[in-house]
Amino acid sequence: MVVSNGMLLLFGGIAIAMWYFTSLFMQNALGYSALEAGLGQTPAAVTFVVIARFAANLLPRTGVRPLVLAGCACFLVGFGWLAQAHTDSDYVTSVLGPTLLIAVGIGLTFPTLMAAATADVPEGDAGIIGGLANTATQVGGSVGLAVLATAASARTAMQAGVSSPAALAAGYDLVFLTAAGLGLAIAVTSVLLPRHRRG
Numbered sequence: 001m002v003v004s005n006g007m008l009l010l011f012g013g014i015a016i017a018m019w020y021f022t023s024l025f026m027q028n029a030l031g032y033s034a035l036e037a038g039l040g041q042t043p044a045a046v047t048f049v050v051i052a053r054f055a056a057n058l059l060p061r062t063g064v065r066p067l068v069l070a071g072c073a074c075f076l077v078g079f080g081w082l083a084q085a086h087t088d089s090d091y092v093t094s095v096l097g098p099t100l101l102i103a104v105g106i107g108l109t110f111p112t113l114m115a116a117a118t119a120d121v122p123e124g125d126a127g128i129i130g131g132l133a134n135t136a137t138q139v140g141g142s143v144g145l146a147v148l149a150t151a152a153s154a155r156t157a158m159q160a161g162v163s164s165p166a167a168l169a170a171g172y173d174l175v176f177l178t179a180a181g182l183g184l185a186i187a188v189t190s191v192l193l194p195r196h197r198r199g
Contacts, residue, residue, distance in 0.1 A: 003192045004117035005136040007068070010182050010189070011109060012140020014075060017148060017179035018044075018102050021172055022082070026095060029087050029169035040091060044103035051107025059115055067112040068190045074105030075183025083176040087165045105183070110137075116193060144182075148175045 019041065026037040055067055078101035085094040117133035152171035159167035 003189065004113050005133055007186050007189050008113050008117060008133055008136040009140035009143075010186050011113060012137045012142070013144025013148065013182050014179050014186075015106065015110075015137070016141045016144045017079070017175050017182075018099070018106065020145065021148065021152070021175045022095070022099055025085065025169065025172040026091075029085075029165050029172060030089065030091070030095075031165070040095060041099065043096060044099040047100050047103040048107045051104050052111045055108045056111050056115075059112055064112055064116045065190050065193050067108045068193065069187055071105040071107075071109030071112070072183045072187035072190070074101050074108065075186075076180050078102035078105060079176045079180035079183065083173045083180070085173070086169050087163075109186070148178060151175065151178060 023034075023037045023041060026032040026040050027034060032040065059067060078098045081101070082095070082098035085098075089095065114130075114133055117136075118129050121129045152168075152175050154171075155174045156167045156171035159170050162170070
């Protein structure tokens with residue numbers, strides 16, 4: 001339970017990087033309106049829902065660790081790909097592709113970690129343990145937002161002589177690379193999970 005909650009804490013930063021900073025990237029670097037950015041994230045949101053249902057059905061057969069590692073591989077590739085985007089990037093190849101991949105990772109990882117955090121818990125404690133797991137994710141998102149926003153702002157401020165959208169894009173690229181690092185940290189931590197934890 002402790003390991004799973006720690007991983008959910010890290011996952012909160014990944015979720016913020018995906019949904020919040022990707023939206024900012026589309027608006028501030030690519031010039032999308034808020035509505036266009038929201039629509040641009042819709043395919044990833046649908047993908048997350050579909051994959052999460054698939055992961056929940058697959059978990060009893062595979063156990064926790066394989067699904068978490070597969071999700072983290074999606075984070076590494078997806079955020080690494082997204083970090084290559086710039087102000088002249090097109091939506092399909094530089095935003096849609098990587099965000100779909102990241103959404104697959106979120107769909108594989110989030111429900112699996114939640115199941116791991118609440119597995120083998122006495123029925124009377126299930127509500128408390130589930131609430132603790134949700135809190136870990138939310139705290140991770142809050143801390144992640146503060147850290148990632150600070151890092152992005154610092155990177156943007158260092159871009160002397162660069163246009164504002166390009167400078168902002170550089171800051172977001174750092175956020176995406178940091179999120180890839182969080183995915184790697186979750187993958188490394190997953191070795192502490194049982195190989196075949198049932199959901």
